[in-house]
Amino acid sequence: MSSDVRFTDFKSDKQPTWCPGCGDFGTMNGMMKALAETGNSPDDTFVVAGIGCSGKIGTFMHSYALHGVHGRALPVGTGVKLANPDLEVMVAGGDGDGYSIGAGHFIHAVRRNVDMTYVVMDNRIYGLTKGQASPTSREDFETSTTPEGPKQPPVNPLALALSAGGSFIAQSFSTDAQRHTEIVKQAIEHDGFGFVNVFSPCVTFNDVDTYDYFRDSIVDLDETDHDPTDRDAAKDKILDADKEYQGILYQNEQSVPYSELHGLDSNMSEIPDGAPDGATDLVREFY
Amino acid sequence: MPDDLNWAIGGEAGDGIDSTGKIFAQALSRAGRHVFTSKDFASRIRGGYTAYKIRSSTDRVESVVDRLDILVALTERTIDENLDELHEGSVIIYDGERTEMQDVEVPEGMIGLDVPLQRLAEEAGGAIMQNIVALGAACEVTNFPIENLDSALEKKFGSKGESIVDNNKEAARKGQEFVADEYDHEFDYDLDTTDNDYVLLNGDEAIGMGAIAAGCRFYAGYPITPATDVMEYLTGRINQFGGEVVQAEDELSAINMALGAARAGARSMTATSGPGIDLMTETFGLVAQSETPLVICDVMRSGPSTGMPTKQEQGDLNMALYGGHGEIPRFVVAPTNIAECFHKTVEAFNLAEKYQTPVFLIADLSMAVTEQTFEPDEFDMDAVEIDRGKVVDEDEIEAWTDEQDRFQPHFSTADGISPRAFPGTDGAAHMSTGLEHNSLGRRTEDTDVRVEQVDKRNRKVETAREREDWDVREFGDPDADNLVISWGSNEGALREALEFLDEEDIDVRFISVPYIFPRPDLTEDIEAADEVIVVECNETGQFADVLEHDALTRLKRVNKYNGVRFKADELADEIRAKLSAEEVTA
Numbered sequence: 001m002s003s004d005v006r007f008t009d010f011k012s013d014k015q016p017t018w019c020p021g022c023g024d025f026g027t028m029n030g031m032m033k034a035l036a037e038t039g040n041s042p043d044d045t046f047v048v049a050g051i052g053c054s055g056k057i058g059t060f061m062h063s064y065a066l067h068g069v070h071g072r073a074l075p076v077g078t079g080v081k082l083a084n085p086d087l088e089v090m091v092a093g094g095d096g097d098g099y100s101i102g103a104g105h106f107i108h109a110v111r112r113n114v115d116m117t118y119v120v121m122d123n124r125i126y127g128l129t130k131g132q133a134s135p136t137s138r139e140d141f142e143t144s145t146t147p148e149g150p151k152q153p154p155v156n157p158l159a160l161a162l163s164a165g166g167s168f169i170a171q172s173f174s175t176d177a178q179r180h181t182e183i184v185k186q187a188i189e190h191d192g193f194g195f196v197n198v199f200s201p202c203v204t205f206n207d208v209d210t211y212d213y214f215r216d217s218i219v220d221l222d223e224t225d226h227d228p229t230d231r232d233a234a235k236d237k238i239l240d241a242d243k244e245y246q247g248i249l250y251q252n253e254q255s256v257p258y259s260e261l262h263g264l265d266s267n268m269s270e271i272p273d274g275a276p277d278g279a280t281d282l283v284r285e286f287y
Numbered sequence: 288m289p290d291d292l293n294w295a296i297g298g299e300a301g302d303g304i305d306s307t308g309k310i311f312a313q314a315l316s317r318a319g320r321h322v323f324t325s326k327d328f329a330s331r332i333r334g335g336y337t338a339y340k341i342r343s344s345t346d347r348v349e350s351v352v353d354r355l356d357i358l359v360a361l362t363e364r365t366i367d368e369n370l371d372e373l374h375e376g377s378v379i380i381y382d383g384e385r386t387e388m389q390d391v392e393v394p395e396g397m398i399g400l401d402v403p404l405q406r407l408a409e410e411a412g413g414a415i416m417q418n419i420v421a422l423g424a425a426c427e428v429t430n431f432p433i434e435n436l437d438s439a440l441e442k443k444f445g446s447k448g449e450s451i452v453d454n455n456k457e458a459a460r461k462g463q464e465f466v467a468d469e470y471d472h473e474f475d476y477d478l479d480t481t482d483n484d485y486v487l488l489n490g491d492e493a494i495g496m497g498a499i500a501a502g503c504r505f506y507a508g509y510p511i512t513p514a515t516d517v518m519e520y521l522t523g524r525i526n527q528f529g530g531e532v533v534q535a536e537d538e539l540s541a542i543n544m545a546l547g548a549a550r551a552g553a554r555s556m557t558a559t560s561g562p563g564i565d566l567m568t569e570t571f572g573l574v575a576q577s578e579t580p581l582v583i584c585d586v587m588r589s590g591p592s593t594g595m596p597t598k599q600e601q602g603d604l605n606m607a608l609y610g611g612h613g614e615i616p617r618f619v620v621a622p623t624n625i626a627e628c629f630h631k632t633v634e635a636f637n638l639a640e641k642y643q644t645p646v647f648l649i650a651d652l653s654m655a656v657t658e659q660t661f662e663p664d665e666f667d668m669d670a671v672e673i674d675r676g677k678v679v680d681e682d683e684i685e686a687w688t689d690e691q692d693r694f695q696p697h698f699s700t701a702d703g704i705s706p707r708a709f710p711g712t713d714g715a716a717h718m719s720t721g722l723e724h725n726s727l728g729r730r731t732e733d734t735d736v737r738v739e740q741v742d743k744r745n746r747k748v749e750t751a752r753e754r755e756d757w758d759v760r761e762f763g764d765p766d767a768d769n770l771v772i773s774w775g776s777n778e779g780a781l782r783e784a785l786e787f788l789d790e791e792d793i794d795v796r797f798i799s800v801p802y803i804f805p806r807p808d809l810t811e812d813i814e815a816a817d818e819v820i821v822v823e824c825n826e827t828g829q830f831a832d833v834l835e836h837d838a839l840t841r842l843k844r845v846n847k848y849n850g851v852r853f854k855a856d857e858l859a860d861e862i863r864a865k866l867s868a869e870e871v872t873a
Binding site: 047062065 | 541666
């Protein structure tokens with residue numbers, strides 16, 4: 001790890017193909033800055049991406065990366081981190097990837113509390129397939145597959161995370177570069193599963209949850225007296241359907257990550273040339 | 288033919304049938320006798336009939352037979368379920384004081400030993416030991432030195448304290464003495480002991496042990512019959528070698544966790560059965576496309592759907608060969624006995640890393656949950672070889688970079704195998720993806736690059752065909768006109784079947800095939816034989832299908848896989864070229 005890493009070192013030579021104005025630009029820039037400012041380098045970083053517009057991030061960033069199947073990015077990140085705790089693991093996905101097809105994994109990744117960061121680019125729409133309802137779309141949001149709106153309440157990812165025992169739950173806004181970077185940095189530095197839901201507006205298919213909407217409605221927790229270590233206060237904020245909060249909703253400062261609880265500290269890629277010492281004892285067990 | 292004894296204990300699930308049977312199997316093994324076990328069981332936790340059966344001989348035993356000499360029956364149904372296997376002179380041990388056993392009628396010609404199992408167990412210290420009383424009774428019937436049972440009890444209960452062990456020994460003796468005192472039968476059974484040391488294990492345990500021997504450090508799985516024993520075996524043990532078992536939320540997650548660990552450079556695996564393989568299929572393509580070494584174990588059971596979860600079938604062969612959309616290069620290895628489960632697991636890890644590809648390790652229920660004795664030398668840890676394939680470190684990166692100094696993890700080499708750099712290697716940061724990609728791992732839809740990468744991945748299979756020994760296992764008469772071919776756990780039963788046939792002067796050559804893909808070309812063997820019979824535990828003959836496919840005269844093929852549809856003029860050209868080639872060779 002070198003200390004002179006700049007955030008542009010995390011940029012690949014591939015120009016992003018997101019629509020001009022897409023919130024994902026800001027989300028990614030903040031991630032790269034946060035990685036650099038926490039002392040990571042591309043060679044020690046592993047980015048896992050899902051499927052969707054957000055999933056392209058592995059291509060636009062420079063690091064070790066896997067762009068996997070739809071919804072399974074968190075399990076991949078879990079395997080990477082447990083196999084080599086020295087790697088900085090960052091998992092990125094969208095609201096469809098994380099809260100619909102991958103919702104089951106999300107809850108269990110939160111419970112497992114592996115020391116990695118999960119950044120969700122939440123645009124409340126399916127963009128790559130050209131505009132269908134996502135699990136975070138509003139109840140009355142009209143799309144090609146929900147002409148009268150989904151008529152179901154949107155998923156509240158922060159509430160899911162809190163109820164599953166989340167140890168770091170935050171929300172940011174992709175265009176507020178400084179705050180977003182700061183929040184992702186804290187998620188990286190958190191000992192455990194750092195979850196950041198990022199409002200990352202889709203300028204092409206979502207004319208409701210727009211930059212203007214978020215600018216007008218976001219309440220920054222830093223400008224309130226919110227205590228992120230107070231779980232009850234976090235619960236009240238998270239269940240408050242009338243507000244869009246930015247900041248750290250909840251952080252358990254006593255969080256012990258999976259690797260520490262399970263005594264994992266070795267790089268599993270290093271193995272001997274033959275059967276490991278003590279393997280013959282395994283045979284003797286069967287006498 | 289082994290001079291064998293066939294023994295069983297049966298009752299309701301929850302009666303401790305499995306652990307009692309295992310103790311007796313252990314006692315026989317410790318007495319230097321060979322053991323082969325099987326289970327009749329229902330998947331319910333309690334209720335229903337279940338039995339643990341042991342075939343034992345001083346010679347090696349490789350199969351079950353339809354004969355039962357001694358039956359410990361805890362329920363009346365146990366006797367009914369086994370009427371076909373019981374014979375004149377069979378001994379049935381039961382507790383006539385048990386309410387539901389008071390009206391038991393011992394079938395004619397059989398010897399009923401009414402032993403108050405529960406009462407004697409209570410006298411020894413607790414009713415929980417009633418099955419052990421039955422084992423003591425069985426020792427008396429078979430003239431088997433009870434000290435061997437003591438040894439097995441010490442292994443089983445040693446960790447619970449001396450008094451527990453002593454109480455169990457006492458319970459066994461009460462059973463033994465009761466039979467000796469109350470019955471004056473001359474039993475036909477006389478179990479010899481030998482000085483041989485054997486180990487007793489099942490296929491799932493052999494797979495788990497093979498994984499640790501091979502350097503596997505990461506296992507993710509979701510419990511499922513009959514693969515759970517692999518996970519339970521590894522839990523705790525793999526940690527002693529710096530590894531970890533993760534119980535995932537489902538099989539979708541399990542295979543992706545295992546994939547992640549493999550991307551990080553760990554030798555990694557998952558194991559499941561049919562329903563889990565269905566879910567994991569989603570990720571097969573990604574494993575192959577990203578060229579990740581991964582061992583995926585399928586311990587087959589009866590399908591389809593939930594099927595018969597505790598019953599035997601070899602029905603997933605097509606799934607292993609063809610499962611997943613698109614065309615996925617993969618290896619399929621199927622061990623043919625329990626010791627081979629160990630060896631083929633080690634080999635699967637080497638194949639996975641040498642060829643950077645998914646390797647399916649296909650076992651089946653009858654092998655997975657069957658215990659068998661082996662010479663400990665058959666699991667020689669000193670003979671385990673590890674080949675990690677084309678792993679490059681930071682000093683070697685430069686040889687594999689492009690003109691812009693970018694590492695090329697999917698570089699198209701002559702043998703199809705690209706360099707592999709573990710994350711953390713300086714200067715080799717790269718991505719990989721399920722999308723078609725170029726040598727850098729970046730997405731592309733360029734038709735030439737697509738063809739180059741498809742060819743490169745498939746070239747690994749051709750390279751493996753040439754470099755590896757895809758040996759078959761041969762038994763019987765090599766010159767026989769009759770050829771029997773099989774795969775998986777049928778090998779043991781077939782080997783003994785050959786002995787039966789030999790007594791009738793029927794000569795058979797038997798080829799047991801552990802490699803399903805790539806596989807040895809058996810066309811010449813098939814053509815040289817008068818009769819060819821393919822034996823497998825499924826209805827449609829999935830392996831017979833692939834062998835028939837191999838033996839077919841090849842059809843000419845026109846293929847296109849660059850992502851562009853066929854065009855009329857192009858097709859005319861292709862067909863003309865194939866036709867003229869025919870004329871040239873004609």
